[in-house]
Amino acid sequence: MTQMEHAYLSWGLGGGQRHKLYGDDDFAGGAPETIEADLSQYLTEVQRADAAVAALPSLTSPGRGHGRPLGFTLLTMLDEYALHSGQAHMLRFAALGQIVR
Amino acid sequence: MAKQAASYARAADLAAQTQRELGQRSRGSLHHRGPSMALGGTLVVQEIADWQQVRRQPPKRTSPLTCRRLAASRSGLRTAALTQPSDRLRARASRREVGATGEVSDGGLGMRGVRGRSKRAACSLRTPSGRQTGSAGPLIRILTVDFFRWHEPAPSGDERTDLTAWLEYQRHEFQRKLRDLDAEQLARWAVPPVGSRCWDLSAT
Numbered sequence: 287m288t289q290m291e292h293a294y295l296s297w298g299l300g301g302g303q304r305h306k307l308y309g310d311d312d313f314a315g316g317a318p319e320t321i322e323a324d325l326s327q328y329l330t331e332v333q334r335a336d337a338a339v340a341a342l343p344s345l346t347s348p349g350r351g352h353g354r355p356l357g358f359t360l361l362t363m364l365d366e367y368a369l370h371s372g373q374a375h376m377l378r379f380a381a382l383g384q385i386v387r
Numbered sequence: 388m389a390k391q392a393a394s395y396a397r398a399a400d401l402a403a404q405t406q407r408e409l410g411q412r413s414r415g416s417l418h419h420r421g422p423s424m425a426l427g428g429t430l431v432v433q434e435i436a437d438w439q440q441v442r443r444q445p446p447k448r449t450s451p452l453t454c455r456r457l458a459a460s461r462s463g464l465r466t467a468a469l470t471q472p473s474d475r476l477r478a479r480a481s482r483r484e485v486g487a488t489g490e491v492s493d494g495g496l497g498m499r500g501v502r503g504r505s506k507r508a509a510c511s512l513r514t515p516s517g518r519q520t521g522s523a524g525p526l527i528r529i530l531t532v533d534f535f536r537w538h539e540p541a542p543s544g545d546e547r548t549d550l551t552a553w554l555e556y557q558r559h560e561f562q563r564k565l566r567d568l569d570a571e572q573l574a575r576w577a578v579p580p581v582g583s584r585c586w587d588l589s590a591t
Contacts, residue, residue: 287561318570325565332558345547360550367557374564381572 288324290366291331294352294359300338301350533559534566 289307297304307327308314316324342349345357352359379385537559540552565573 315576316574318574321570321573339551345550357546357550360554364550364553364557367554367561371557371561371564374561378564378566378568378572380578381568381575386567 287367287370288328288331290363290370291328291335294363294366295335296331296338298338298352298354298359299342299349299356300334304351534563536563 292305292307338349339356339360342356345360346355348355349359354362537556540549540556543549543552
């Protein structure tokens with residue numbers, strides 16, 4: 287979701303330099319040692335994304351990066367979060383070895 | 388509806404109690420998510436000096452705030468911001484911090500409607516995985532990212548407000564998936580990745 291926040295919102299709407307946070311492999315996996323850094327990076331990206339959203343005057347305003355309208359982009363992000371939250375929901379059950387809601 | 392109303396009433400009582408304790412007011416802008424309960428989340432890394440002590444003496448479930456106070460006072464709980472906390476983190480941390488002495492301060496960020504199991508999870512001061520992750524050594528680190536459940540945003544009449552409110556809600560739901568998991572579990576593959584040795588039949 288860090289990459290999603292960057293591609294759709296912070297860069298997509300705000301413009302600037304586009305990054306591939308995970309190189310060419312989004313599924314390279316993580317490491318316990320980098321959890322804090324990963325989470326910090328995600329939240330920093332969220333902060334940038336919020337700033338990019340706030341900078342656009344209306345839902346029809348095109349993003350400065352990808353050029354798509356703000357409203358469309360927000361809907362896309364909702365879809366991304368719904369998708370990946372569902373996956374994370376199952377993954378955490380698998381990691382825990384039990385269903386803990 | 389009656390059950391939900393009762394839940395709201397309990398939440399409001401808890402909010403009032405917490406506010407009295409803190410002497411601060413809740414954030415009114417969160418009314419659309421249900422009663423504001425002055426116990427917002429904080430993104431901090433908690434370092435617990437003696438985890439075993441916390442496990443032996445679980446806090447009583449009077450309120451999430453009290454739980455944290457009790458556990459903090461018993462275990463020498465202390466917190467540290469992330470290595471380089473962003474402004475957002477600082478802002479959130481300023482709303483509520485568990486200090487080195489276990490003191491809790493709250494700038495009034497609402498807990499946004501806590502319900503049974505999630506409240507219990509928030510109160511729970513076990514290891515993130517519910518098990519001991521190592522010896523009773525010091526400084527087991529836990530990430531707490533406002534694991535309280537929020538109510539879904541209600542329609543505001545303004546499309547942009549609704550979209551951003553739902554985005555915030557979905558972000559929060561995503562972050563809540565971290566609860567109960569320790570760092571090792573967070574990084575663990577649920578299934579071996581495609582191409583790994585055990586799934587790559589051509590490698591055998």
